Amino acid sequence: MLVGDERLPADLSGYGGIFHAAECVLACGDGFGYPDGKGAAKLVIDQKTLPLPWSSSVALTVSDIRFLFEQYGDVAYSGEPVTQLQHALQTGALAEEAGADDELVAAAFLHDLGHLLNQQGETPTERAVDDLHQYFALPFLRTVLPDAVLEPIRLHVDAKRCLCAIDDAYIRQLSADSVRSLALQGGVFSRDEADAFLLQAYAQDALRLRKWDDQAKQRDRATRNLSHYLGVVERVMSKGSIVRLSAM
Numbered sequence: 363m364l365v366g367d368e369r370l371p372a373d374l375s376g377y378g379g380i381f382h383a384a385e386c387v388l389a390c391g392d393g394f395g396y397p398d399g400k401g402a403a404k405l406v407i408d409q410k411t412l413p414l415p416w417s418s419s420v421a422l423t424v425s426d427i428r429f430l431f432e433q434y435g436d437v438a439y440s441g442e443p444v445t446q447l448q449h450a451l452q453t454g455a456l457a458e459e460a461g462a463d464d465e466l467v468a469a470a471f472l473h474d475l476g477h478l479l480n481q482q483g484e485t486p487t488e489r490a491v492d493d494l495h496q497y498f499a500l501p502f503l504r505t506v507l508p509d510a511v512l513e514p515i516r517l518h519v520d521a522k523r524c525l526c527a528i529d530d531a532y533i534r535q536l537s538a539d540s541v542r543s544l545a546l547q548g549g550v551f552s553r554d555e556a557d558a559f560l561l562q563a564y565a566q567d568a569l570r571l572r573k574w575d576d577q578a579k580q581r582d583r584a585t586r587n588l589s590h591y592l593g594v595v596e597r598v599m600s601k602g603s604i605v606r607l608s609a610m
């Protein structure tokens with residue numbers, strides 16, 4: 363499935379997460395401090411197709427992203443010894459240390475922004491809740507960031523399912539919460555599912571991001587600050603050319 367495919371596929375499993383996420387945004391009282399989110403969510407549900415010709419008014423700005431981290435970043439990261447903000451900063455730092463380009467550093471930093479938009483409490487997996495966070499931020503970033511950022515975010519959960527299928531050592535190092543969420547997220551891919559995953563554009567970036575994600579749970583690890591990573595996001599946004607898979 364390509365994000366740029368405007369036809370609605372018979373199997374909605376790939377898009378279903380977006381629809382569910384949109385319904386959650388609509389059901390949320392104050393839009394999590396982001397009132398325009400409701401308009402975006404309604405468009406998702408009404409049009410039942412992606413990508414949407416959204417106006418820029420429904421896009422998150424760098425200030426909105428700063429607001430989300432400043433407001434909600436100190437929520438614990440699902441049973442791990444870090445907060446959501448620390449986890450985002452550490453994932454971004456690991457991407458930088460690995461020499462990733464700005465787009466992948468931005469993806470690493472933003473990969474769990476969906477947790478801040480769809481807040482389900484500190485450890486939703488213990489209540490058997492899959493918050494579908496990999497989809498949640500995408501409707502709000504599509505008009506301002508390219509697929510090189512959005513696709514690794516969208517794929518970072520499936521990347522875990524793939525790595526568990528192709529790398530015997532990988533599953534043994536997952537945290538308890540990651541193992542719990544793996545089951546809720548559909549479990550380990552079959553070999554065929556893993557092969558299909560690996561054929562997708564940005565699959566390799568998603569695998570790299572996933573490994574940084576798994577490591578970014580260290581108590582008191584020093585990183586650059588929020589402004590630094592917002593600066594990376596701003597640099598990517600300011601390039602101005604949104605590359606879509608459908609145009610490739």
Ligand SMILES: [Fe+2]
Pocket residue numbers: 473474495496518
């Ligand atoms: Fe995640």
Ligand SMILES: [Fe+2]
Pocket residue numbers: 449473474575
């Ligand atoms: Fe994460």
